[in-house]
Amino acid sequence: MVHLSFGHSFAELVALILLPGLAFYLLNKKKAGARRNEEDADTGAPGSMTPPTEANSDGSSSFPTETNDGGSTSSPMETNNGASSSSPTETNNSASSSSTATTGNRYEVFLSFRGPDTRYGFTSHLYKGLHDAGIDTFRDEEELPQGEDIGPEILAAITKSQILIPILSEGYGTSSWCLNELAQIMKCKNDNGQMVLPVFYKVKAADVGHQIGNFGKAFHEREERLLERPSFDRTSLEKWKKALGEVSTLKGYEADG
Template identity: 50%
Template sequence: MASSSSTPPHGRDYEGGEEQWKGNNYEVFLSFRGKDTRKGFTDYLYTSLKDAGIHVFRDDDELRVGDEFGPELLRSIMQSKISISIISEDYASSKWCLRELAQILNCKRNEGQIVLPIFYKVEPSQVRYLTGRLGHAINAHKENDEMIVKKWKESLKEVSFLKGWESEKIHNGREAVLVKMVVRRVMSELKRLFQLNVPEQLVGVDNRVENIMNKIDAKFNGTWIIGIYGMGGIGKTTLAKVLYDKLSSHFEDRCFVENIRETSRREGIKCLQKQLISDIIGSLCDVSNVDDGIGILKSRFTSKKVLILLDDVDDRTHLNTLVGDGSWFKARSIVIVTTRDKSILDTAGVSHKYQLNELLLDQSLVLFSRHAFRMDSPMIDYEVFSRDIVSTTGGLPLALEVIGSFLCGKTKEAWKATSKKLEKVPHTKVQEKLTISYDALDPDDQQIFLDIACFFIGSSKQHPIYMWDACGFFPGKGIEVLSLLSLIKIDKDDNLLMHDQLRDLEREIICLENQKEPQNRSRLWTYEEAAEVLGSNKVRVFSTCPS
């Protein structure tokens, strides 16, 4: 779950003698004295962090030109979540290192940045009192402004009090052990800082999370498995994500496995096992088959207290092959499961089940109003309309969000027409309610919506834009319309996201083009159907990438 992500590169910049991608948000900034550690310890640490999937900016003071920070360097320090300063004997002889350290500590004070010092073949007391070569090195900067040198000395003193590592005291100076400890700590801190992507306009969630939290027995000596069940679109995943975020600070080892129903059908359970194992151990792990995955989970995780969220489970096999009965993990581990099918939880013997019911009428009105009016209550002229429409949605958050977004800024005539349509649809027919927004899209935007549902969920929005441009679809406008209507979401990394109910709705529309003959549909997204009709000239798109 703690996966690193980056924005697409926009160009290159020569910083510290090393080519760096511009536009990246680094997770770790690595500051060191090149002459002391570049070719040994620092290179080993840098490579190990990169191999763990961590996005690292490695600076090198000796390869810099001039006296001022470049904007890329300053931005890299400020945007990093963690800074690692490798304080070595000759560290204080470098003006660049001292400038970086001052800036790093400034980010710690003002932005809460995590600073992890490594005292490489020096003791913290030497750094604190500037004795030995460190003292000689700092005194060599007398030609600089006295106040600047004083600030550098204060920075060295401040960092000496921070909790870090003394290289000579870790397994008698064994650097390989130290590197593993640092990587492990960085992974843990990044996971602790990471929060799952949840909607901003939450209503009725806090009380439900508190209710579940109060039932968790901290003294329970096994694995606590929590099953959250309810119909599609009712908010199970959102509730589970908020609960996961609340609990995450108590666990070093965590994993969020999403869209299990869809992923298992397309890529198999082995893919899910591989993600779970790799996320928890912090490195890629090869799984040859499902039984192999079970064996790895059983043998390697008994000493790990884990927090796992399994989202959209629709088969007992998913639980059997991913978490078993919970005994594979250390005591007081927690597994959260979301499903539409309560019988899966019953069959698996999950004793802590939570049924997610519809929102109350007042809660529904608040959520609807936030999307329809951008405030917590309806406009006076629309209050009756709003209550009528809300009463037809059955308290389903997804329907309230989509229909509210669709009606935002519409005329009263449009509100009346929508209300009449909704009255004809039973509460349980969620997808029919959602079709109202799809039907209102112009044809080009419908095509973009269908493409996303079939091929581009989880992809960067930049990837399909070239294709849509070539089709004359005006993708910039289309994506904006879909986003404003809450039909898609775009995360902080510019990836396209879509609720599984909307995804299933769009794919059903494709299937209805011809239910019996896949070759006569405009899109194919399953490998089995595509294999049958690759010779047909009716196929417009064939996806080889999982979504």
């Protein structure tokens, strides 16, 4: 476990500790992808072929289009029901992204955090540091998301991100939204091998894993309120506790604030 103490600004510490590791990992991934593309090109593998183009009447070329159910055509960025799909830079009613670009439709980093705890401090500095280093980063911009179930766009952003960074603060365990994100993060790690780098912000990893200390106190207060709801699905608690236990065992960073 790496301990951070803030004698310098957080942006400096991020540059010195976190960013070089992320940059090295991402650079190796990109080099490996480039090598695979070169090998495919040399061997004539199907993956190296470029999509066929069609000539327009003015002599220019365009990508092939697909026919929707209604007979209209759509570009590859549109869905077959006629509604256009939003790119990673577009927003919708439930969540929005601060990222301006992706690599191969994949974000490089996804940040999961409790807004009232860290949005305008730790997370803001971390996001800026990643952005300034050229690392495409997704963060949910909604201050208070509507409802508790994370939407499909958040699930997709988690699934498509190479590195997942949950910022576990004292209030993280009081948010069903955050806990559902964490459960999905750990599922992606276990199923897809995605890298998870937790940051324990003003909490100890053991407190998160065993739901004790200030983190545990806040978590159990929320648990009691949820259990009073007749409609609450108690299996969610087991899913959250399992995710908290798993993330607490990972090598991460402890930021004492």
